[in-house]
Amino acid sequence: MLGPLRARLPARWLIFGCLLPDLIDKPLFYLVRASWITGTRTIGHTGLFLLALLLAAAIARSPATWAVVAGVATHFVLDIAGEVVTGAEPDSSIWLALFYPALGWRFPLAHFGTLLEHLRLSAQNAYILAGEIIGGAILLRAWQKRRQSS
Numbered sequence: 001m002l003g004p005l006r007a008r009l010p011a012r013w014l015i016f017g018c019l020l021p022d023l024i025d026k027p028l029f030y031l032v033r034a035s036w037i038t039g040t041r042t043i044g045h046t047g048l049f050l051l052a053l054l055l056a057a058a059i060a061r062s063p064a065t066w067a068v069v070a071g072v073a074t075h076f077v078l079d080i081a082g083e084v085v086t087g088a089e090p091d092s093s094i095w096l097a098l099f100y101p102a103l104g105w106r107f108p109l110a111h112f113g114t115l116l117e118h119l120r121l122s123a124q125n126a127y128i129l130a131g132e133i134i135g136g137a138i139l140l141r142a143w144q145k146r147r148q149s150s
Contacts, residue, residue, distance in 0.1 A: 009067035011142070017071020021045045021079075030115055039110035040118070041079070045097035050076065078131065085127045 024044030028037050036042075043049060050072055057065040079094045088094065092108045100107060112118045122128045 008063065009070055010064050011067075013064040013067035014071045014074075017068035017073075018075050020068065020072055021049070021075050024049075029110065036107070038106065039092065039108045041094060041097040042107045045076070045079070045094065046100045047098050048100065082127050082131070086125060 021044035022040070025042045026040050028034075028042055029040045050069070053065075053069045053072055057069045076094075076098065080098075083094050089109075089111065092111060094108065096103050096106065096108045110118070112121055
C-alpha cells in the first residue's frame with residue numbers, strides 16, 4: 001500500500017506499526033474490562049493516537065518512528081476498508097474510534113464477549129479471511145527472499 005515509501009522504512013518498525021493499534025486495544029478489552037472499554041477499538045484506533053505518533057515522528061525525525069506512523073495509518077485504512085466492504089452497526093463503527101471524541105465520548109461496541117467468540121465471528125468474515133491469507137503470503141514471501149539472500 002505504501003509503494004516506494006515502503007523501501008525507505010525499516011520493515012520491522014512498519015510491521016510493528018501495523019499491529020500497534022490491536023496490540024493496545026485488544027488486551028484492554030480482554031484483560032482490563034473497564035467500563036469505558038466497550039470493544040477492541042479504543043485508544044489505539046483513535047485519530048488522536050495517530051496525531052500523537054505524527055508529532056513524535058516530527059520531533060524524532062527517525063525512519064523507525066515514521067515507519068510506525070505509516071504502519072498505524074495502514075492499519076486504519078484496512079479497518080476502514082473492511083467496514084466499507086462488510087458494513088458495521090452504527091454503534092460499532094470504526095468512525096467512532098477514529099474521530100473520538102468528536103463523535104461522542106464512547107468507543108465502538110464489540111458484538112462479542114470473549115476471544116473465542118471474536119475469532120469465530122472473524123472466521124466467518126470473507127474480508128478478514130482474505131486479508132489474513134494475503135498478509136500471510138506476503139510475510140512468507142518476504143521470509144523466503146530474506147532467507148535466499150543470506
